[in-house]
Amino acid sequence: xxxxxxxxxxxxxxxxxxxxxxxxxxxxxxxxxxxxxxxxxxxxxxxxxxxxxxxxxxxxxxxxxxxxxxxxxxxxxxxxxxxxxxxxxxxxxxxxxxxxxxxxxxxxxxxxxxxxxxxxxxxxxxxxxxxxxxxxxxxxxxxxxxxxxxxxxxxxxx
Numbered sequence: 693x694x695x696x697x698x699x700x701x702x703x704x705x706x707x708x709x710x711x712x713x714x715x716x717x718x719x720x721x722x723x724x725x726x727x728x729x730x731x732x733x734x735x736x737x738x739x740x741x742x743x744x745x746x747x748x749x750x751x752x753x754x755x756x757x758x759x760x761x762x763x764x765x766x767x768x769x770x771x772x773x774x775x776x777x778x779x780x781x782x783x784x785x786x787x788x789x790x791x792x793x794x795x796x797x798x799x800x801x802x803x804x805x806x807x808x809x810x811x812x813x814x815x816x817x818x819x820x821x822x823x824x825x826x827x828x829x830x831x832x833x834x835x836x837x838x839x840x841x842x843x844x845x846x847x848x849x850x
Contacts, residue, residue, distance in 0.1 A: 696757075696761060699757055699760050699761060700753075700754070700757045703753045703754070703756040703757035703760060704749075704750060704753035704754070704757070705753075706753065706756070706780070707749040707750070707752045707753035707756065707780065708746075708749050708750070708753065710749065710780050710783060710784050711745055711746065711749040713784060713787075714745075714783070714784055714786075714787035714788075715742070715745075715787075717787045717788055717791050717792045718741075718787050718791045721791040721792075721794075722738055725791070725794055726738075729845055729848070729849050730845075730848040730849055731844075731845065731848070732841065732844040732845070732848065734841070734844075735841060735844075744834060747830070748830060748831045748834060751827045751828070751830055751831060752780075752827070752828065752831055754824075754827055755776075755817060755823075755824040755825070755827040755828050756773070756776055756824075758817075758821045758823055758824040758827075759772050759773055759776070759817055759820055759824050760773065762820055762821060766819075766820045766821075768816055768819055768820055769820055771816060772813065772816035772817055772819075772820055775809060775812050775813040775816055776813050776817075778809050778813075779806055779809035779810050779812075779813050782802055782803075782805055782806040782809055783806055785802050786799050786802045786803050786806060789802050790842070796842065796845050796846045796849060797846055799842055800839075800842045800843060800846050803835065803838060803839050803842050804839065806835060807832075807835050807836060807839050810828065810831060810832050810835055811832065813828065814828040814829070814832055
């Protein structure tokens with residue numbers, strides 16, 4: 693049996709690792725390819741993304757931990773964790789599509805699916821642990837904003 697402390701470390705580690713891998717794809721393209729794109733006026737400064745994503749991955753990790761703790765008492769927990777896993781994979785692929793492949797359109801399709809799975813995950817989390825769902829809200833809001841930003845970049849950079 694895995695202790696709660698280890699579950700927390702694993703949950704945080706999984707989320708932060710996704711961020712680290714995504715960041716490794718993103719970083720080399722910030723000053724090069726991304727720097728050449730026409731951006732909307734509401735585009736945040738580049739330095740803001742790293743701290744925001746770090747906080748979001750930590751919140752996601754804690755949310756995952758809270759659901760994992762209830763895996764034996766909540767029948768929906770396994771499905772909720774599966775949805776969480778799907779959205780985390782979609783999160784990673786957005787970085788790959790956008791920054792790795794420089795495909796704004798493929799990234800947009802991915803982020804729409806990501807947003808749907810974040811909503812579904814948050815709804816499933818809410819049925820199991822309201823705190824876990826609330827911890828997902830900043831992520832949901834940021835990805836909603838990122839979806840609008842992605843669409844704007846797509847329209848401005850055909």
